[in-house]
Amino acid sequence: MSGLRRAFGWSLALCCSVWLTCARADSGLLTDLESSHVKITTGFTGQHVFVFGSTPRSGDIIIRVTSPDEAVALSRKGRVGPFWLKRGKLLVEHVPGLVYLLSNRPLNQIAGRGVLERRGLTIHSTLAAAQIGGAPAAYRDWQAAFERLKQKQGLFRKLEGDVRIDGGRLFSANFPLPATLPVGPYQLDVYSFRNGELKAHRASILQVNEVGIERWLSRVALQHSGAFGVVFTLLALALGLTLSMLLRRDHGRRP
Amino acid sequence: MEIFLPIAHMDVNLLLVLVFGVSIGGLSALTGVGGGFLLTPLLMIIGVPPLVAVGTTPALIAGSAAAGSYSHWRLGNMDLRFGLALLLGSWSTAVGAIYATRILEQGGHFDTVVVFTYVTILGTVGSVTFVESIRAVFGRAAAAGAPAATVSTAGPFGWLPGQMEFKVAQRRMSVLLPLLLGAFIGVLNALGMGGGFVAVPAMIYLLRVPTKVAIGTSLLLMLATSAVVSTMQAGVNHSLDPILALTLIVGSALGAQWGARMSSILPGERLRLLLALILLAVAIKFLFGLLATPAELYSLTGVAP
Numbered sequence: 001m002s003g004l005r006r007a008f009g010w011s012l013a014l015c016c017s018v019w020l021t022c023a024r025a026d027s028g029l030l031t032d033l034e035s036s037h038v039k040i041t042t043g044f045t046g047q048h049v050f051v052f053g054s055t056p057r058s059g060d061i062i063i064r065v066t067s068p069d070e071a072v073a074l075s076r077k078g079r080v081g082p083f084w085l086k087r088g089k090l091l092v093e094h095v096p097g098l099v100y101l102l103s104n105r106p107l108n109q110i111a112g113r114g115v116l117e118r119r120g121l122t123i124h125s126t127l128a129a130a131q132i133g134g135a136p137a138a139y140r141d142w143q144a145a146f147e148r149l150k151q152k153q154g155l156f157r158k159l160e161g162d163v164r165i166d167g168g169r170l171f172s173a174n175f176p177l178p179a180t181l182p183v184g185p186y187q188l189d190v191y192s193f194r195n196g197e198l199k200a201h202r203a204s205i206l207q208v209n210e211v212g213i214e215r216w217l218s219r220v221a222l223q224h225s226g227a228f229g230v231v232f233t234l235l236a237l238a239l240g241l242t243l244s245m246l247l248r249r250d251h252g253r254r255p
Numbered sequence: 256m257e258i259f260l261p262i263a264h265m266d267v268n269l270l271l272v273l274v275f276g277v278s279i280g281g282l283s284a285l286t287g288v289g290g291g292f293l294l295t296p297l298l299m300i301i302g303v304p305p306l307v308a309v310g311t312t313p314a315l316i317a318g319s320a321a322a323g324s325y326s327h328w329r330l331g332n333m334d335l336r337f338g339l340a341l342l343l344g345s346w347s348t349a350v351g352a353i354y355a356t357r358i359l360e361q362g363g364h365f366d367t368v369v370v371f372t373y374v375t376i377l378g379t380v381g382s383v384t385f386v387e388s389i390r391a392v393f394g395r396a397a398a399a400g401a402p403a404a405t406v407s408t409a410g411p412f413g414w415l416p417g418q419m420e421f422k423v424a425q426r427r428m429s430v431l432l433p434l435l436l437g438a439f440i441g442v443l444n445a446l447g448m449g450g451g452f453v454a455v456p457a458m459i460y461l462l463r464v465p466t467k468v469a470i471g472t473s474l475l476l477m478l479a480t481s482a483v484v485s486t487m488q489a490g491v492n493h494s495l496d497p498i499l500a501l502t503l504i505v506g507s508a509l510g511a512q513w514g515a516r517m518s519s520i521l522p523g524e525r526l527r528l529l530l531a532l533i534l535l536a537v538a539i540k541f542l543f544g545l546l547a548t549p550a551e552l553y554s555l556t557g558v559a560p
Contacts, residue, residue, distance in 0.1 A: 042498075044259040045266045071558045075363045078552075083545045089363025091558065145553035153555070179259065179266040210261065217497055218261040221489065229489030232497055233317060233482050236504055240318030241325055243508035 028056030029200035031190045038177060038208040040215075046179040049206065051172065051188065058168030059194035060103065060110040062121055065175070067098040067208070068184035074132070074146055091133040092146055097182030098155045099126045102173050104163040111196045119191065119198065123147060123156050154178045183208050262496035263307045264557070269502060271301065276506015277513070280319060283451075284514025285521070286530045287470055289477060291316050291449025292377060294503070295369075296537055303499070304556065305366055309356070309447030310485075310494025311503070316449045317481035318504040319511065324474040332471030334423035337464070338479075340430050341454075341472070344437025345444065345480040352445030353487045360492075372446055373541045380452055381534030388531055391524035424464045424472070432462055437476065444480045451477050452534070 031053035038047050051063060071093045078087035101107065101123065107116060117125040124147065132142050150156040155178070163173045186206040192199045210218055221228050258269040275297050279290035291312045298308035327333055359365040415429030436457055440450035451473050458469035489495035518526065 040259060042259055043257060045257045073363065073556045073558050074553060075556070076553050077549055084547070084549055085367045085545070086363050086554075142553075146555070149551070149553060149555045179257075180264065214259060214261050221262055221495070221497065222493055225493055226490040228497075229486035229495065232489060232495065232500070233314060233485045236314045236318040236485065236500060237321040237478070237482060239501070239504050240321040240508065243505065244319075244322030244325075244511065247508060247512045 029190065029192050029202050030054050031202045031204060033188070033204060033206060036204070036206055038181075038206065040183065040208070040210040041212055042214055044179055044214070046177055046181070048174050048176050050174045051190070052170070053172075053190060053202075054170050055192045055200070056169070057194065057199075058165075059192055059199060060105065061163045061165065061171045061173075062107065062110060062191045062193065063100075063102040063163060063173055064121060064126070064187075064189045064191070065098070065100040065102075065206070066096040066126060066187045066189075067182040068096065068186075069094050069129075070097045070182060071095075072097075074142060074149075076142070076145070090142065093131045093133065095127055095130040095146075098177075098186075099123055099150075100157050100159060100175060102159045102162045102175055104161065104165050104171065106160045107158065110193050111198070115196065115198065121191065123151075123158060153180065155181070177208070181208060183210065258498060258502070260303075260307075260496045260499050262493065263303050263499060265302060267301060267303075267499070272499065272502045273506040273509075276315070276503040277510035279315070279503070280507030280510025280512075281514035281517070282510075282530075282533070283319060283323075283507075284511040285518045286526050288452040288455060288530060289316050289319065289449040290507075291444075291447060292373070292452055293533060293537060295447035296373065296540070298499075303496075305369060306356075306360055306492060306494045307496050307499075309369065309445075310488035310492055311496050311499050312447040312449070313444060313481040313485040313488060314495055314500040315503040315507060316444075316451075316477055317485050318500075319507045320474050320478035320481060322508065322511065324471070324478050327467075327471035327474055330467075330471070331423070332467045333475050334421050334464075334468055334472050335475075336419070337421040337424050337433055337468075338472045338475045340419075340433035341437035341440070341476045342479050344434040344439075345441035345450075345476060346437075346483055348438045348441035349445045349480055349484050350441075350487065352442045353484065353491055356445065357492055369446055370541050370545060372443075373448070374538050374545065376443065376448065376453065377534045377538035378542070380456070381531050381538055384456070384527055385531035385535060388524050388527035392528060421464075424462075424468050426462065426464060428462065436462070437480075440476060441480060444477075444484050449477060449481070452530075 031051060034050035034052070038049065055061070071091055072095070073089055074092050075086045075089040077084050080087070101121060103110060107121065116122050120126045120128070127147070132139065132146070147156060159175055162175060163171055165171045186208055188204045188206050190202045192201070209215065256269045257266045259266045275294065279294050282293065283289045294315065295308045295312045298311070299305055324333070356365060359368055412429060412432060415431050417430040418427060419430045420427050436454065440454050443450035443453060454473040454476055455469050458464040458473065459466055464472070485495060
């Protein structure tokens with residue numbers, strides 16, 4: 001009984017000291033974004049985001065970028081006679097559309113696997129809350145396929161070595177976001193590590209939105225879809241008719 | 256030059272999409288058949304989600320059919336009564352098919368249905384057109400015999416109820432025939448295939464409608480069916496991408512002018528052979544996709560919020 005109490009006391013003390021260290025270090029970690037808004041315009045083909053900051057003492061930096069949770073459908077092909085057809089479809093929910101992990105050197109050299117996983121600093125652990133609907137028999141296969149496809153689309157990425165550290169205390173990273181990125185407020189977390197231990201954490205928000213005509217079009221098409229359908233179809237008819245008449249007249253005038 | 260598509264949520268090369276539009280417009284002016292069946296697969300190949308490809312094509316068909324039907328209407332090539340019967344058929348099935356699309360997409364079977372329909376329809380129409388045009392190219396006598404043979408087989412439809420006079424088409428037939436043909440076209444149109452490439456030969460060879468009236472009435476059918484499908488795809492399935500559609504309509508209008516000039520140079524049977532080869536190529540491409548062992552068994556698709 002006393003052994004249990006002692007263990008409890010020790011862990012409480014440990015927690016306090018960790019909390020104090022974190023709190024103290026936190027005041028020393030400074031981060032900023034060159035621009036906190038990614039604007040999707042008509043000519044949008046993806047964008048680079050520049051993050052920078054400083055740490056009180058030299059160490060390692062891990063930056064995690066996550067987009068809001070979303071739901072996607074995951075399907076699997078199977079053989080039906082001579083044909084390959086989609087045979088199963090599952091809903092994957094509560095999973096970020098995009099997860100980027102940036103670091104100054106390979107993640108497994110910065111801290112132990114347990115530490116990283118507890119903080120959600122591996123691709124796999126950021127998906128802890130994900131639910132693959134229907135709990136399929138080969139759950140692991142579906143999960144692995146999901147991660148593989150997301151990586152192939154460039155939406156789940158580990159960019160080890162993309163964080164630059166200058167003079168031990170200044171860090172910066174310039175990472176590319178693809179054109180097919182999800183929209184919404186992104187969470188950007190910067191973690192400072194020293195000798196495999198987490199020293200500080202700072203969070204900021206990166207807004208990703210359509211702007212201008214793109215914003216207007218997607219809002220009208222999704223929120224007033226009925227009216228949009230009627231008006232756009234009439235526009236298509238009018239445009240087709242007008243263009244053909246204009247072009248024909250031009251053609252006729254030519255000798 | 257890249258442009259971002261707000262509904263497909265991806266960037267595409269604007270020039271490439273314009274080239275697609277020009278090719279489709281050129282092809283339809285050359286062969287008299289709209290290019291919906293070709294456009295939907297082309298869009299899917301460049302990565303547009305199947306639902307958006309299928310939802311955007313009808314807007315282009317409506318736009319280009321509007322141009323064509325106006326001139327055919329002025330020339331008096333449209334049988335309005337016949338067209339109305341076709342439309343009653345196509346509207347009823349198209350509306351059903353759009354709701355079915357939504358259910359199929361949610362169940363994950365939409366791609367399968369699209370691919371099977373494409374292989375079957377394009378393969379059949381492609382083969383028939385291929386044989387017919389090869390005969391026409393290598394011997395005019397055989398070509399002249401082909402429609403004559405179908406004329407005699409049209410007789411069995413005489414017992415059907417609802418016989419009606421279609422003045423412009425110069426035919427008396429059961430109203431059930433255009434209703435049924437329209438119903439079939441409606442399904443094709445809702446699947447992003449237009450349907451003109453089935454409607455025109457069916458009217459000429461099966462229902463013995465004069466060629467000019469068949470083309471004019473088919474344009475009216477395409478115009479009115481696609482307009483309804485396009486409206487509903489936007490309203491029900493949120494799958495009409497406005498930027499993609501506008502770019503395609505502009506490209507197609509340019510291509511149609513070029514195609515119209517080219518068609519006076521190239522002989523008709525060679526054009527039909529070209530069309531047959533394109534139809535068969537698309538069918539084989541889809542068939543190959545069904546038969547080949549896929550490199551990746553799994554696939555991800557977005558879910559509408």
